[in-house]
Every structure is written in structure tokens, then in C-alpha cells.
Amino acid sequence: MTNTDSHLRIKAYEEVEKHKEIVNQDPYRLHYHIMPPVGLLNDPNGFIHYKGKYHLFYQWMPFKTGHGAKFWGHVSTEDFVHWTEEEIALTPSEWYEKNGCYSGSAIEHNGKMYVFYTGNVKDEKGNRETYQCLAVSEDGVYFEKLGPVVTLPQEYTPHFRDPKVWEQDDTFYMVVGAQTLEKKGAVALLSSKNLTDWKYEGDLAGGGKGSLSDFGYMFECPDFFPLGEKDILIISPQGLCADGMKYRNVYQSGYVIGKFDRKNKTYEHGQFEELDRGFDFYAPQTTEDDQGRRLLFAWMSVPDQNEQDHPTVDYRWLHNMTIPRELMLVGEKLYQVPVKELEELRNGGYYSQEMTLNNEITEIEGINGKAIELKMKDILLQQGWFEMSIHGAARMVFSNGVFTLERKSYVDGTVENRQCLLDRLHSLHIYIDTSSIEIFINEGEEVFTTRFYPSKSEPSITFGASKTCSFTIEKWDLKKVF
Structure with missing residues (x-):
């Protein structure tokens, strides 16, 4: 742990203690949803079932109810009812993440937890650099940062973030939310044999291909997984125009259903469908547990949507997660239901x-x-x-x-x-x-x-x-x- 890392942790915990009383006085504080102890919470990160526990990390700004150089907060549970507030997992303490440890995912390999995340860097003029970074843990709580493992492919702008990693047929794959040089949303695909050396394979979806070829200017928070006999791609596209009852929020979250050709690294898929029709749902992330269930959390908000008008801001906290949900494929549609464990509430x-x-x-x-x-x-x-x-x-x-x-x-x-x-x-x-x-x-x-x-x-x-x-x-x- 570096001096900068230690300093940031101390400052964050001091902020929690300083404002704990006023946060807990808020009548709108929730009873059974994950919330920040203080400050702003957004995307779920690193959702994984690891060594008998479900771990959920989240984007966290402890010092204000606005965005900035994000930390990774961390909670864990065995039953989705009783939760433990774990140590801060990541702080923006290194040069490659100095403006935020942005969203990412987790995978287990050889008994260790590997988390991949986006290091965000901005210069004085606001120009952005992004690095896909790796940190490793023996216990799922304390992490050693190994730094950037993916450089930005020349096909994309620096709006390149939110890596999701999985293993399939003795190969590791990564999808990253991206924006092409033509300002079109895309999902980049990479592969690896060892989780540290990554090969760029091209666009998995969007960026001029298929039904997502001209579908907004940026795809955030991709998630890719098999369900039944199909392969599901979840994305959060930005830049869609409202279309009747569809796409009514500032940004959307939804999915396409198709089949992944691992040999040719291609993905044929159908039309985009929204996951949630309400006002507040974004950046969903899934994992598979040891029961074979595909589970989902999402951020119960949408970026850039009147955030400082929420009355909870007066009590120095903002936003929360959804309840955990199980996904099922029914025909050509994803169904969501609350996880059965919530009956214990x-x-x-x-x-x-x-x-x-x-x-x-x-x-x-x-x-x-x-x-x-x-x-x-x-x-x-x-x-x-x-x-x-x-x-x-x-x-x-x-x-x-x-x-x-x-x-x-x-x-x-x-x-x-x-x-x-x-x-x-x-x-x-x-x-x-x-x-x-x-x-x-x-x-x-x-x-x-x-x-x-x-x-x-x-x-x-x-x-x-x-x-x-x-x-x-x-x-x-x-x-x-x-």
C-alpha cells in the first residue's frame, strides 16, 4: 500500500465518520438496498460469487454527492440479506488512475480474485486517457495493483472503459465499452491465455456492424454471457433518441440475444431491448453463482439526470443499487425476478x-x-x-x-x-x-x-x-x- 493510497483511505473513512449522523437522519434512507455510507454511489462493479460469498463492488465518491475521482467501495454477503461493509478495495492513487478507478469486473482464477477496471486520467485541459488495469487478491478484500494490461486500440477514442472478463473453452475474453473514431458506440473484444497479455480481436457489436451499427455514440458497461442456448450482450448505450414508449431516459440499458462464434470471434444478434422500463436503472452487471443462476445488480439512477435535485443530497448521500435479480431466458426475451433469498427479509x-x-x-x-x-x-x-x-x-x-x-x-x-x-x-x-x-x-x-x-x-x-x-x-x- 503506497502513502497516497493510505492517505486516500484515511480521508474517505474520516468523511464517513464526519457525516454519519446527518446521513442516518434522512427519512428517505433505504431499509434493504445497498447505499453509500456517505457521498455518491454509481455503477455496480466486480459482482462475483467467490469462496462462498457474493461480493459487490461499486463506484464511490466519498467526498461529495457529485462525480470525480472514484473509489471502489465493497460489500459482501452470503444470503443477500445480511451484508458486511468491507475495506475499500481500490483508491485512485496511481498515475494510471489518478482521476478515478472506473468500472470493471471480477473473475476467479487459481483461487485468486482478479479485478479488471478502467483507470481514468485527465490533463489540465480535460483531455482523457484510459487504461484497462488489473488488481489481484488472495482473499477478495485486499488487492495488489498490477497496473495497465490493455492499451487503447487505435480504432477507438479514449472513451474506452468498463472491462468485463470471462473464461470460455480455456480462453479468457474481455469486452470493453467503446466509441469508434467516427463517434459510434461499439463493444470491443479481446482475448488472453493468462489474464495479463491481451489480444485485440475487433468489434464484437456496434461500430458499423449489425442492428447496433448506428445506435448511439457510446456503449458503456458491456456484459456478455451464455444463458440457455443463447449468448446475451448487455450494454448501456448513450445518444439514443426517444421512440414512442422506448428510450425515454437520458441514457438506456438493454440487451441483444444471439450466438457467439468463438472460432471467428463474431457475434450475430437480434434487436436491442430495454431491460427496465422505469426512470432509474443503469449500468447493470451480472454474475453466475454456484447454483448456475445468472444474477444481476444495477445502479438505481441514470447519469446526467438532475442528480443534485434529489432531496437526499441535503443529507450528504446519493443513489443506491437495485435489489438483486435472477435473469431467465423465456423465448427471445429476458425475464427478471427478485432472488429467492429476499423472502428472508x-x-x-x-x-x-x-x-x-x-x-x-x-x-x-x-x-x-x-x-x-x-x-x-x-x-x-x-x-x-x-x-x-x-x-x-x-x-x-x-x-x-x-x-x-x-x-x-x-x-x-x-x-x-x-x-x-x-x-x-x-x-x-x-x-x-x-x-x-x-x-x-x-x-x-x-x-x-x-x-x-x-x-x-x-x-x-x-x-x-x-x-x-x-x-x-x-x-x-x-x-x-x-
Whole structure:
């Protein structure tokens, strides 16, 4: 550990202690979502199941609620309910990362954890250099930095970042989010036999090829993995224009499905689909655990989207992760469901009822609370609309094949919405946590994720229908674990 590294760690921990009291006074502090102890959190990094524990690293700026020279924060768990705050994993202490240890991934090899990340460097004029770097750990907590292992291929601008590494058929592969010299988004592919010497193989996707050939000006946070008989590429493209109900956020996150030809290093794939239809979802990262599950975390926000208007800024913290989700391939679509371990968050307060609404809006006795799980199944709506309002600050509506999520903007209080098409609505699985909502529709066919900031005086949840709507509803109170 260098003197610079030690100094940065001490300063970060001092910042946590200095502001711990005011952070914990925030009524919008979440109960069961990963948050920064102070400052700003963004992309999930290095998500891995290693030596019996799930490790999640994250982009962290401890000194302010804005962006800057990022650290890697680190939490671990065995069950996705009880979490341990680990030592800071990476600090921006070396010349090749002095403006931030940016996003990356982790892989196990010979019992060690190898983390790959982007070292960000800027000069006085704001010109950028990026280096794909490696650090190695014997225990998943303390890391030795080995420095840059990938130089920037001449085909790309310095917007070249977020390496994701995996092993397949005795070869290691890396995908990196990139921008071509023609300012088109791309995913670069590299290969290696030893994790330190990397060969550039060309574009895996985008950059003038296939359905992603002219699809925004930058692809961030690529993730590539097999699922069933297919190979999935997840990307976060920047520069897409809104198209009806699609691409309504500043930047998007989604996936394509195809088949990777390892011999020729090519990938034929279909059309881009968004992973989440809500307001706040970006930079997802996955891992496979020892049960063979493909699991996902994402940042519950979007870059460059009115960040300093969040009311949590007054309490010196900003942003959080989604709950962990399992991915499943159903036909040609990715489904997402909450991991089963989250059932252990249930803390009493159970309520169940069969309900029929007839041209009314009403509360249901026992269905309330600020940190709860709701399940609605066997929803039958033959005509008209169904709605659900949460704490007077968010509202879901299903009408004429369109599902809409509305919320009151935390910027100016106006009502804004996100939407998707559904053939029918038969179930809802909803996690509410003081200032976040995650909605899983039809066993994960569609997902909406959002932050929201309800008034303290509006704790009610109401249900309504313009004609007749019947369903069974279950509710649980959820533990506070953070």
C-alpha cells in the first residue's frame, strides 16, 4: 500500500465518520438496498460469487454527492440479506488512475480474485486517457495493483472503459465499452491465455456492424454471457433518441440475444431491448453463482439526470443499487425476478385477501407501509382501467394494453411517466422501500424501477378500477438491514 493510497483511505473513512449522523437522519434512507455510507454511489462493479460469498463492488465518491475521482467501495454477503461493509478495495492513487478507478469486473482464477477496471486520467485541459488495469487478491478484500494490461486500440477514442472478463473453452475474453473514431458506440473484444497479455480481436457489436451499427455514440458497461442456448450482450448505450414508449431516459440499458462464434470471434444478434422500463436503472452487471443462476445488480439512477435535485443530497448521500435479480431466458426475451433469498427479509406484518373492485378507488385494510413487499396474482380486468397509487407520489395504471408508471418529479413536482405495452396483466410483484419502487410484471416479463420521494403525511396505498377488477393480494413488512 503506497502513502497516497493510505492517505486516500484515511480521508474517505474520516468523511464517513464526519457525516454519519446527518446521513442516518434522512427519512428517505433505504431499509434493504445497498447505499453509500456517505457521498455518491454509481455503477455496480466486480459482482462475483467467490469462496462462498457474493461480493459487490461499486463506484464511490466519498467526498461529495457529485462525480470525480472514484473509489471502489465493497460489500459482501452470503444470503443477500445480511451484508458486511468491507475495506475499500481500490483508491485512485496511481498515475494510471489518478482521476478515478472506473468500472470493471471480477473473475476467479487459481483461487485468486482478479479485478479488471478502467483507470481514468485527465490533463489540465480535460483531455482523457484510459487504461484497462488489473488488481489481484488472495482473499477478495485486499488487492495488489498490477497496473495497465490493455492499451487503447487505435480504432477507438479514449472513451474506452468498463472491462468485463470471462473464461470460455480455456480462453479468457474481455469486452470493453467503446466509441469508434467516427463517434459510434461499439463493444470491443479481446482475448488472453493468462489474464495479463491481451489480444485485440475487433468489434464484437456496434461500430458499423449489425442492428447496433448506428445506435448511439457510446456503449458503456458491456456484459456478455451464455444463458440457455443463447449468448446475451448487455450494454448501456448513450445518444439514443426517444421512440414512442422506448428510450425515454437520458441514457438506456438493454440487451441483444444471439450466438457467439468463438472460432471467428463474431457475434450475430437480434434487436436491442430495454431491460427496465422505469426512470432509474443503469449500468447493470451480472454474475453466475454456484447454483448456475445468472444474477444481476444495477445502479438505481441514470447519469446526467438532475442528480443534485434529489432531496437526499441535503443529507450528504446519493443513489443506491437495485435489489438483486435472477435473469431467465423465456423465448427471445429476458425475464427478471427478485432472488429467492429476499423472502428472508419478510418480518411479519403479513396480510392476504381476495379483492374485487367495482368502479371505485379504495384502501385495503392492512396493505400499507414504507418498506414492504406486495404480490398481486390472478388479476382479472376485462374492461376499463386498473390503478394503484403509492404514498401519493407514484401511480401505476393499466388500460387498453398499456402499463404506465407515473411519479411526481423530484425536480419540479410535475407528473412524469414511463410506459410499455402488455398483452395482458395477470400479476404484479412490488418492492417498496421508503424512496424506491421496483415493479415486476407478469413474473418478470417487464420491470419498472424508480426512485420517488413521498410526503411524510401520505402513507396510504390505494387501489382503483373503472369497472370490475378482481385479484388476490399478499403483503409483508420487510426488515431494515442497512
